[in-house]
Amino acid sequence: MTAALVLLVILGGWEAYVDLGGIDALVLPAPSAIATSLVDDRALLWSNFTVTAREIVLGIAAALVVGLVCAVAVHLSTSARRALYPLLVTTQAIPTPMIAPLLVVWFDYDLRPKIVLVALVCFFPIVVSTIDALDRSDADLRKLMRSFGASRWQTFRLVEAPAALPGLVTGAKLSLAFGGIAAVLAEWSGSENGLGHLVLQALPEFETARACAAVVVLAAFSVAMFGALSLAERRLLPWTRSAR
Amino acid sequence: MQTRTTAPPEAPATGIDVDAVRLHGVSKSYAPARRGAGAVVALERVSLDVREGEILAIVGPNGCGKTTLLELVCGLIEPDEGMVRAQPAALMAQRDLLLPWASAADNAALALRVGGCDRARARERAADLLRDFGLAGFERARPHELSGGMRQRVAFARTLLAGRPLLCLDEPFAALDAITRQQMQDWLAGTLRADPRTVVLVTHDVEEAIVLADRVAVLSPRPGRVVATLDVDIPRPRRRTDPELVALRARALEELGA
Numbered sequence: 001m002t003a004a005l006v007l008l009v010i011l012g013g014w015e016a017y018v019d020l021g022g023i024d025a026l027v028l029p030a031p032s033a034i035a036t037s038l039v040d041d042r043a044l045l046w047s048n049f050t051v052t053a054r055e056i057v058l059g060i061a062a063a064l065v066v067g068l069v070c071a072v073a074v075h076l077s078t079s080a081r082r083a084l085y086p087l088l089v090t091t092q093a094i095p096t097p098m099i100a101p102l103l104v105v106w107f108d109y110d111l112r113p114k115i116v117l118v119a120l121v122c123f124f125p126i127v128v129s130t131i132d133a134l135d136r137s138d139a140d141l142r143k144l145m146r147s148f149g150a151s152r153w154q155t156f157r158l159v160e161a162p163a164a165l166p167g168l169v170t171g172a173k174l175s176l177a178f179g180g181i182a183a184v185l186a187e188w189s190g191s192e193n194g195l196g197h198l199v200l201q202a203l204p205e206f207e208t209a210r211a212c213a214a215v216v217v218l219a220a221f222s223v224a225m226f227g228a229l230s231l232a233e234r235r236l237l238p239w240t241r242s243a244r
Numbered sequence: 245m246q247t248r249t250t251a252p253p254e255a256p257a258t259g260i261d262v263d264a265v266r267l268h269g270v271s272k273s274y275a276p277a278r279r280g281a282g283a284v285v286a287l288e289r290v291s292l293d294v295r296e297g298e299i300l301a302i303v304g305p306n307g308c309g310k311t312t313l314l315e316l317v318c319g320l321i322e323p324d325e326g327m328v329r330a331q332p333a334a335l336m337a338q339r340d341l342l343l344p345w346a347s348a349a350d351n352a353a354l355a356l357r358v359g360g361c362d363r364a365r366a367r368e369r370a371a372d373l374l375r376d377f378g379l380a381g382f383e384r385a386r387p388h389e390l391s392g393g394m395r396q397r398v399a400f401a402r403t404l405l406a407g408r409p410l411l412c413l414d415e416p417f418a419a420l421d422a423i424t425r426q427q428m429q430d431w432l433a434g435t436l437r438a439d440p441r442t443v444v445l446v447t448h449d450v451e452e453a454i455v456l457a458d459r460v461a462v463l464s465p466r467p468g469r470v471v472a473t474l475d476v477d478i479p480r481p482r483r484r485t486d487p488e489l490v491a492l493r494a495r496a497l498e499e500l501g502a
Contacts, residue, residue, distance in 0.1 A: 140339060141341050141343075143315075144337065144341050145358065147318050148354070148358040148359075148406055150358040154357075154358055158354065158357060158358070162345050162346075163343075163345075237345070238386075239386060
């Protein structure tokens, strides 16, 4: 409700700024123009959206799988922590536009380079928040498990892993924000379709409103996914809510 | 029976052992929190025996090494010097340490699961015990749906189900409000009368010690040393207003220097 109100105020201000300030529609189209494009170009937007959505979802899914494996390895093994952690940080220091063309060379123009790039970008928040959640599990609980004669693996399975699930969800939420940007960047490095491709085509054709409409669709998708994750978190991990 | 020895000051007499716990000249210090500060001596030459079937309460001010003593008995830490001999023990801490995602029955069954019992059977045994503990209908409740007293009962069920001959209770009711604490003390006294165990109960509540224990050991402030042991020969069930109990409480407080 409040969010809708804030959005309305921002859109109103934007519309007034473009109308009264005499801003060139090629530089910044008014919200009404973007809305018109959303309706007029809906078929085009939808077909490109399904491509980008698939890149994002599959990329994040891959990041979740690899991230989970890495986080557990780093948590359970000191040598894995020493060997992997600096490497994980290094992967994030490489600018995405540098890797993207290389991925196109390796994986061709289809979905694969996009999925890999989205996964590369999303992997880091997932790993870091999961490792932190695993490390931060209650020391007294670990002591209790030890007094029961629990093995390292039992303590992990019965205590640490469930306690770290909310951390994994936080990582997935963060990765949603980065995933969209990564997919667009990947498409800019070579693609035949997708919302990023649509933006890249619309701009030289002076269809700024259509480019903005593509961004709106992408943002709406991120918000919807974020909402779905929050809902799933409340349903599947109800204790995190009551603990607050 | 497990034995851990680190340079005993004098060799203990060997023979038939009827003690569930035997501490002899045990000292333990911790590395200083800051560099330059001296080591923190938690316990200094503590000797204590707990007979099988006995309830021993250890009272002392905060920071006198009570928790350290229990961790030694449970084998979670090693003494710097002295001898620790104890039957396998199950520990119950002041914080209930229940898993927030698991039901009351699954929480109570935790030690059974660790021991290799399959999920369904562990849950069933735990639920049976919870019903005995007045928690019928709450077997599937998550910890946040339970009151403080109920949570401590689940934690106690978990401790019992660990199946160890010795129970180490570390201020089990300190986090509860005064009324619930009294109810829980009476409940524990009743439970232990019905199902006698060897218990080491650590507390800073002198009344709790005397209501529950056969014998009370008084520890000094840091470094912890045993300054007195009092036998509690008051028939059960005990009433807090019993003049004998009140007199003993006064004596224990005197020993504590209160």
